[in-house]
Amino acid sequence: MMHTVPDGVEVVASRDGARHLDSPPLLVLDAVTGFLDAHGIGSGPIAWQRIGDGHSNVTYLIERGGESVVLRRGPRPPLPKSTHDMVREARIQKILHGHGVPVPEILAVCEDEDVLGVPFYLMARLDGTIVTDTIPPHLSPAEQRRLTSEAVVDTLVALHGIDVTRGELASLGLPEGYLRRQVERFRGLWEVNTTRSLPAVERIADWLAQNLPTSQAASVVHGDYRMGNLMFAPQAPAEVLAILDWEMATLGDPLADLGYLTATWSEAGSPATPLELTKVTRSPGYLTRGRLAERYQRRTGLDLTPLPWYQTLALWKAAIFCEAIHTRWQRGERPHDTVFGPSLETGVPRLLERAGHYASLTAANRR
Structure with missing residues (x-):
């Protein structure tokens, strides 16, 4: 289910809203909105849904103005330096895409940790099925x-x-x-x-x-x-x-x-x-x-x-x-x-x- 209202824990509206939290949020909506604007992705307010079964990195489906992208980021800090390297992960997929490996298209990479606290990247949403608990x-x-x-x-x-x-x-x-x-x-x-x-x-x-x-x-x-x-x-x-x-x-x-x-x-x-x-x-x-x-x-x-x-x-x-x-x-x-x-x-x-x-x-x- 897509969400449009921040929960104040995992998702907050702004950096100001994160300051009183015991642990940093995973999504800061005004920061994500600014990043989408900078890359010409959609317009207006955003909706989000956490997806995937990962217990390490975190993945969100983001919808905005009729456009859908997937945002992938590491978990909350502190993180070991050698893990959760979103920049390297995005680079690997870009290289493999050129060799015909089926991977999502990488749309944008954010190395600036001031945006969400950790680097992240955006990839194109694919219309497909992931098989886990039920058989499609x-x-x-x-x-x-x-x-x-x-x-x-x-x-x-x-x-x-x-x-x-x-x-x-x-x-x-x-x-x-x-x-x-x-x-x-x-x-x-x-x-x-x-x-x-x-x-x-x-x-x-x-x-x-x-x-x-x-x-x-x-x-x-x-x-x-x-x-x-x-x-x-x-x-x-x-x-x-x-x-x-x-x-x-x-x-x-x-x-x-x-x-x-x-x-x-x-x-x-x-x-x-x-x-x-x-x-x-x-x-x-x-x-x-x-x-x-x-x-x-x-x-x-x-x-x-x-x-x-x-x-x-x-x-x-x-x-x-x-x-x-x-x-x-x-x-x-x-x-x-x-x-x-x-x-x-x-x-x-x-x-x-x-x-x-x-x-x-x-x-x-x-x-």
Whole structure:
């Protein structure tokens, strides 16, 4: 539902209205209006609606004078310097758009933190469907469920097939050493993001570091590739209109994306974790994790023997990321979060347990 009246907490009319708040608002309407004016987007008052299932960055649909745009910004400060880089995220999408990757068109980028307190960008609104808790009618027939699953894989294969050795893409990251850096970086993030002791974090970190696979290829790595970050066409057949949420993107090992996709994919009969954000794939007709991996392997030719290592990495990283959310909730920094934050008290240990399961599969493959 679109809103036109500020709530005085998340959305305020002006900077003056934000001064007495305990935490900064996410939208300041006169500031957003001024930015829209500067870029010739619509006229008159604005209406807004928070959209998406993201628990990190924040996305709003903005309507003004018959025009619709999407505003994406980081969460409330304080923020680690290396995260929530809206300027980099917008730049990545602009580059990938030029390579034919389905991404939203970037309309404007605001680097001035005085406007909303953090950088943000505007992108074109797409008329599409994001599949999360319910199956859209046009994607509900059994054939469309299969085609939806296949489109998820095929879009990832196309992304990973882009040549990252030349042009602007080569400046987005250093593929060499990607896996080792991931383990080291997230190991370091645990200590600064937790208030409790979970020995499995260090145990799995040691195991990952001691069993690093050799990367077979270098590609763009999305970093959060799942069905909930894909927008599908509003009519059959299933087609991906856009890949969303490029916050974690870099250059690295493509199997990191496949490991994350398959480890977080909801499958009938498998234990639930907090990262199963599109539960509908437990329903009949969707491909299993194994079938997703087989389709990816056929199209890329990569050896998927070490895939459980990447699935371990994915869930271990997810546990650390979710622990940061849980800690922010405990500190009162997520005042409207009454479900996800509290659930991570047990959800993070469940993620670590599943990570350990995949680690045992890797060990079995090597015997």
